[in-house]
Amino acid sequence: MFNIAHKAARAAIWHNHYRYHYCQYKWAGLLTLCCVQPCQALELKIGASQSIPPYVIQETNSGLELELLFNALAVKGHTASIHYLPLARTFHELKEAKLDGVINIQEGMVKNVFYSDVAITYQNCAISLMSNQYNINSIADLNHKHVVTFQRASSLLGDEFAQMAKSNKGYQEQAQQIQQVYMLMKHRADVIVMDKYIFEYYLKQAFIEGKLTPQDLTQQTVCHPIFAPTQYRFAFLNAQIRDDFNIGLKQITDNGTLWALKEKYRRLISFDNHTETSPDLIVPKMIKHDPL
Secondary structure, three states: HHHHHHHHHHHHHHHHHHHHHHHHHHHHHHHHHHHHHOOOOOOHEEEEOOOOOOOOHHHHHHHHHOOOOOOOHHHHOOOOEEEOOOOHHHHHHOOOOOOOEEEEEEEOOOOOEEOOOOOOOEEEEEEEEEEOOOOOOHHHHHOOEEEEOOOHHHHHHOHHHHHHHOOOEHHHHHHOHHHHHHHHHHOOOEEEEEEEEHHHHHHHHHHHHHOOOOOOOHHEEEEEEEOOOOOEEEEEHHHHHHHHHHHHHHHHHOOOHHHHHHHHHHHHHOOOHHHHHHHHHHHOOOEEOOOO
């Protein structure tokens, strides 16, 4: 009887010991899965300050920059949801860890984040009508002209530009960039300052919306290259996500995906489809003085 009871007691001890360690391994496995899986593929919250077509088109959650972001992150299995917020708030939300990253940022603008490689380059131009024959070779040449720019241009385009904006009584910042294009083409501004692809997008949009006539579009415009290209990076809270993005960015650059995206948005801003349906429409041209 003693041997039987002893064997039963030992069996119970081993059973409980097995159950204890099995539970430990099971929970450890679940914890490992909970940790490893998200690290392999995350859905990231990314801040974007505003709609900047053709780079960021909020209405359709598309644009060259957003598709670049989606494709680069997808290389490592990540996805992203875009949160459209005012610029200052995007930085605040990033600092509070309510966002995982932000786009369109220059190195040093925010502390304690991890900056990506250069993701996109903007080329701001001083744009005028060719018929005015303005000789604009420097920011100083904008003095005494009616200059219309995008919001916060005076704080983003350098000290010399800021000084010109302060002393020029004809300087004006416009919240809606399509209005810049309208004002230039209707001779209500001498010069507008904006990225040349944003200009071409809004030129077409102004025509589609009926704000510009085919006659308006016969005017040629000049891009005066008085600004250096502006390189933007993306910033992330997590170094590994930053590294994953950089790997993805290099891959989509090397395999032609990025080139295809640029072609897609080049076609978006072109007038090709309108000239096919309206043979009499004269395609507007921008005379580019810069090599880009």
